[in-house]
Amino acid sequence: xxxxxxxxxxxxxxxxxxxxxxxxxxxxxxxxxxxxxxxxxxxxxxxxxxxxxxxxxxxxxxxxxxxxxxxxxxxxxxxxxxxxxxxxxxxxxxxxxxxxxxxxxxxxxxxxxx
Ligand code: AMP
Ligand code: ZN
Numbered sequence: 001x002x003x004x005x006x007x008x009x010x011x012x013x014x015x016x017x018x019x020x021x022x023x024x025x026x027x028x029x030x031x032x033x034x035x036x037x038x039x040x041x042x043x044x045x046x047x048x049x050x051x052x053x054x055x056x057x058x059x060x061x062x063x064x065x066x067x068x069x070x071x072x073x074x075x076x077x078x079x080x081x082x083x084x085x086x087x088x089x090x091x092x093x094x095x096x097x098x099x100x101x102x103x104x105x106x107x108x109x110x111x112x113x114x
Contacts, residue, residue: 006098010044020074024060025067036106037075037082041067047099049088068103077105085113 008014009028016028019039030038041064047053053061068084082105087094 004046004096004098006040006042006096006100007046010042020067020071022067024063027067027071030102034102035104035109037077037104039071039075039103041071041101041103043099048097049094049099050086051088052099064099064101068101071103072105075103075105077103080105081109082106083109 005014009016009018010026016031018026018028020027021044024044025041026044027039027041030040043060043064045060047057047060050061065084069078072078072082082103085102085104086100087102
């Protein structure tokens, strides 16, 4: 039992509103939603961030991005548009050191980000 909160969500130690899972990924609602739809797409295996991915993680990264677009379709965001974000490290604003893609939608997203 590790200390990583997203690993705890994967192993069921911490409850989450899980909306989808498969062999490699889990998708759940962000506890502090920043948009009408705010999902987190994470690998079941602990990887600290996109920066920590290796060549052998190529298929996993592709699977996670395709899962994001699948979730967007499920939430009816595909036509209106949405945003996929992954924060990396301190300046990137990463607060949980387990790779995750935010899927944000249901409102207009401003640019540049804050
Ligand atoms: P980041 O700041 O990019 O690392 O994103 C971490 C995200 O995880 C934030 O949007 C948090 O609201 C979210 N979060 C943290 N703990 C939980 C939890 N137990 N269940 C769901 N979302 C969480
Ligand atoms: Zn983890």
